[in-house]
Amino acid sequence: SLTRSWKKTIKVAVTGASGNIANHLLFMLASGEVYGKDQPIALQLLGSERSKEALEGVAMELEDSLYPLLREVSIGIDPYEVFGDADWALMIGAKPRGPGMERADLLQQNGEIFQVQGRALNESASRNCKVVVVGNPCNTNALIAMENAPNIPRKNFHALTRLDENRAKCQLALKSGKFYTSISRMAIWGNHSTTQVPDYINARIGGIPATDLIRDNKWFREEFTPKVALRGGALIKKWGRSSAASTAVSVADAIRSLVVPTAPGDCFSTGVISDGNPYGVREGLIFSFPCRSKGDGDYEICDDFIVDEWLRNKIRASEDELQKEKECVSHLIGMMGGACS
Ligand code: LMR
DSSP: OGGGGGSOOEEEEEESTTSHHHHHHHHHHHHTTTTOTTOOEEEEEEOOGGGHHHHHHHHHHHHHTTOTTEEEEEEESOHHHHTTTOSEEEEOOSOOOOTTOOGGGGHHHHHHHHHHHHHHHHHHSOTTOEEEEOSSSHHHHHHHHHHTOTTSOGGGEEEOOHHHHHHHHHHHHHHHOSOGGGEEOOEEEBOSSTTOEEETTTOEETTEEHHHHSOOHHHIIIIIHHHHHTHHHHHHHHHSSOOOHHHHHHHHHHHHHHHSOOOTTOOEEEEEEOTTOTTOOOTTSEEEEEEEOOSSSOOEEOSOOOOOHHHHHHHHHHHHHHHHHHHHTGGGTTOOOOOOO
16 A cells, blocks of 8 residues: 555674574564565665675665565675765674574674774664664673764663563473463563573463473473573584574564563563663663563563562572673773782
């Protein structure tokens, strides 16, 4: 119908645009399945000097796909230019980890990228730009970008933990024999790392507590929890590279969760600034919480999750890890240098 073209085109900047994750995500974005079937979109793709040719190839494929909602594809290697007036910045570009590495091993190299790109966002992006950081270590990278972009609201910065939520839902579905759509309130707390806390205590299956259906605490603690937390590494071992397709799907899910109202009583997981959170997590960290949204791009942290002692201790360990990561990048966020081992 004619009304479809009346919506203002949204500008979505994507970094790492010639990489594996983007190669899945960009086509989902262009198809309308993420921002809506009536939402015209412009894609602003950031690459590097090294990936320039590949980036041109990506743009050619997008154009040749004739997506009716795709109004413009632009490419570049200067973040100040590419982030121009962006309503969304999907920050995928970073060095990925290989076999045997932890995500925090990437802290220094990738941290610098996010300092530069944070400054560019501050200068060029829309004042209400929503930022989703995918490149690892994503919580601390999001923190670096946020601290370098004081013109953009702190709460607009997200670190992707939706992939972990999806992995957790998959395991619950397999164990319970129920379809994954019946699983709600599956929160991930903390860092997108091995200290993450997949919260089975508040999770529900078909509306009832997961722990009423799966009466096996040992399974939850000794199998479910590590399986979810170590999934990224297990996948790298299989593929020889990190997950790409499922990551792209989870980025799409994360965006949709912000632009579509959350079902009553449900939540989604996203890493956001901990300032003023209702759970006593230390302020000034990008920390994954259960959140809900009215569908306007904004969100609030759910305040009705039960935190028992086990959960509290796990949350604290992830909090300590994030605090350490933060101290390691103090020089990138204008903080006095902390100790970093
Ligand atoms: C993942 O969780 O699959 C990604 O964060 C990649 C990684 O390093 O594990």
